[in-house]
Amino acid sequence: xxxxxxxxxxxxxxxxxxxxxxxxxxxxxxxxxxxxxxxxxxxxxxxxxxxxxxxxxxxxxxxxxxxxxxxxxxxxxxxxxxxxxxxxxxxxxxxxxxxxxxxxxxxxxxxxxxxxxxxxxxxxxxxxxxxxxxxxxxxxxxxxxxxxxxxxxxxxxxxxxxxxxxxxxxxxxxxxxxxxxxxxxxxxxxxxxxxxxxxxxxxxxxxxxxxxxxxxxxxxxxxxxxxxxxxxxxxxxxxxxxxxxxxxxxxxxxxxxxxxxxxxxxxxxxxxxxxxxxxxxxxxxxxxxxxxxxxxxxxxxxxxxxxxxxxxxxxxxxxxxxxxxxxxxxxxxxxxxxxxxxxxxxxxxxxxxxxxxxxxxxxxxxxxxxxxxxxxxxxxxxxxxxxxxxxxxxxxxxxxx
Amino acid sequence: xxxxxxxxxxxxxxxxxxxxxxxxxxxxxxxxxxxxxxxxxxxxxxxxxxxxxxxxxxxxxxxxxxxxxxxxxxxxxxxxxx
Ligand SMILES: Cc1ncc(COP(=O)(O)O)c(C=O)c1O
Numbered sequence: 001x002x003x004x005x006x007x008x009x010x011x012x013x014x015x016x017x018x019x020x021x022x023x024x025x026x027x028x029x030x031x032x033x034x035x036x037x038x039x040x041x042x043x044x045x046x047x048x049x050x051x052x053x054x055x056x057x058x059x060x061x062x063x064x065x066x067x068x069x070x071x072x073x074x075x076x077x078x079x080x081x082x083x084x085x086x087x088x089x090x091x092x093x094x095x096x097x098x099x100x101x102x103x104x105x106x107x108x109x110x111x112x113x114x115x116x117x118x119x120x121x122x123x124x125x126x127x128x129x130x131x132x133x134x135x136x137x138x139x140x141x142x143x144x145x146x147x148x149x150x151x152x153x154x155x156x157x158x159x160x161x162x163x164x165x166x167x168x169x170x171x172x173x174x175x176x177x178x179x180x181x182x183x184x185x186x187x188x189x190x191x192x193x194x195x196x197x198x199x200x201x202x203x204x205x206x207x208x209x210x211x212x213x214x215x216x217x218x219x220x221x222x223x224x225x226x227x228x229x230x231x232x233x234x235x236x237x238x239x240x241x242x243x244x245x246x247x248x249x250x251x252x253x254x255x256x257x258x259x260x261x262x263x264x265x266x267x268x269x270x271x272x273x274x275x276x277x278x279x280x281x282x283x284x285x286x287x288x289x290x291x292x293x294x295x296x297x298x299x300x301x302x303x304x305x306x307x308x309x310x311x312x313x314x315x316x317x318x319x320x321x322x323x324x325x326x327x328x329x330x331x332x333x334x335x336x337x338x339x340x341x342x343x344x345x346x347x348x349x350x351x352x353x354x355x356x357x358x359x360x361x362x363x364x365x366x367x368x369x370x371x372x373x374x375x376x377x378x379x380x381x382x383x384x385x386x387x388x389x390x391x392x393x394x395x396x397x398x399x400x401x
Numbered sequence: 402x403x404x405x406x407x408x409x410x411x412x413x414x415x416x417x418x419x420x421x422x423x424x425x426x427x428x429x430x431x432x433x434x435x436x437x438x439x440x441x442x443x444x445x446x447x448x449x450x451x452x453x454x455x456x457x458x459x460x461x462x463x464x465x466x467x468x469x470x471x472x473x474x475x476x477x478x479x480x481x482x483x
Pocket of ligand 1: 113118
């Protein structure tokens with residue numbers, strides 16, 4: 001009898017080899033205690049977290065916690081139902097109101113995750129005979145949403161305005177088109193040239209989605225995202241986002257000014273055929289979103305810390321994914337997978353957690369991806385860099401303080 | 402104007418040649434995954450070259466059906482003939 005697991009054997013072998021090398025397993029780290037947005041306890045030792053998506057440090061905000069506790073007690077632990085049946089509570093409506101206000105847009109739709117928001121939007125917005133034109137480095141949820149629908153899918157080279165334009169020009173002028181962009185690309189932390197891309201997409205008569213998952217909270221005057229910072233708010237048709245990063249809980253959303261937007265609540269399967277978010281989660285999200293609107297000091301500090309860490313790591317001799325800090329994600333390039341795993345382990349020994357990203361998930365790089373939080377102090381940044389240098393020297397990289 | 406698979410094939414093989422790292426003989430029956438062993442990044446580059454040569458779009462969702470060089474030649478001919 002065929003064992004259906006046989007197809008995974010090459011991956012199993014690769015993973016076993018990594019574990020057998022005496023290095024720690026980067027994919028099964030257990031956090032035993034979470035002390036704050038920037039500190040956790042692993043194996044009885046405190047480590048600095050430099051690989052979360054907790055950009056704005058909202059997870060332990062007292063107002064957010066209080067709102068969640070209140071909703072948990074007053075509305076119970078879960079809704080046990082879909083948004084279109086018994087799963088829309090006052091809290092879900094309030095959360096959508098907070099989003100409309102945050103983005104200054106007419107409509108907002110909350111999904112159970114950002115992954116589902118992308119699945120939903122991509123699978124319904126373009127149908128047979130229509131086109132989705134997406135960046136080659138798009139997030140898995142965007143690709144999966146495309147695979148779920150019936151549109152023809154066209155990729156353009158990562159962040160290439162001319163390649164986007166060339167591809168749009170090859171499509172039938174009259175066909176419906178959806179161009180999908182991300183504000184910040186999460187593997188390398190680079191941002192999209194949205195001003196130019198939006199202009200090209202508009203000229204081709206396309207509708208435009210921007211996924212601002214890794215930009216919400218700290219790009220633009222109001223923290224809306226790269227599209228705000230780039231001044232293209234009036235030309236973007238949909239913004240997708242998540243509560244699992246700067247907002248500090250879980251959930252996803254789409255906001256839009258399109259007058260017919262609400263029909264999506266009836267036709268979007270990842271919205272209809274799953275349970276809605278628990279009351280405590282939407283209460284935390286709404287509170288956090290409202291606080292993010294005016295979090296100017298936090299935004300300013302996060303930018304300053306990101307630029308400092310980028311400059312200091314580069315100064316120490318590390319090779320980074322971008323020439324300058326373009327976001328709060330700083331990707332450190334490793335020469336090969338072995339060094340990457342060794343460096344990751346050395347960092348854990350030093351008390352620093354970062355994400356080890358294998359080449360399959362990136363455009364072919366071995367990355368140690370750092371992401372900063374507005375709660376990292378200047379002293380934290382100096383300490384992280386010092387530990388990076390020591391770990392780098394321990395694994396034989398040409399770096400120095 | 403119609404274009405046939407036979408017309409497309411010789412030029413298509415020329416375009417694929419630089420991606421033929423194992424230096425095998427390229428025919429209509431050559432498989433991209435099994436014979437050329439192209440990874441997904443390389444496939445993207447190759448698709449872009451073919452698209453530029455013929456000024457067409459080969460949608461990503463069509464690629465799983467294009468197993469061999471012959472399949473691609475047929476697809477290009479069909480799109481060009483539309
Ligand atoms: C660009 C992008 N979109 C969407 C998502 C999905 O977000 P969520 O964690 O809410 O499912 C992520 C997070 O991994 C992301 O990076």
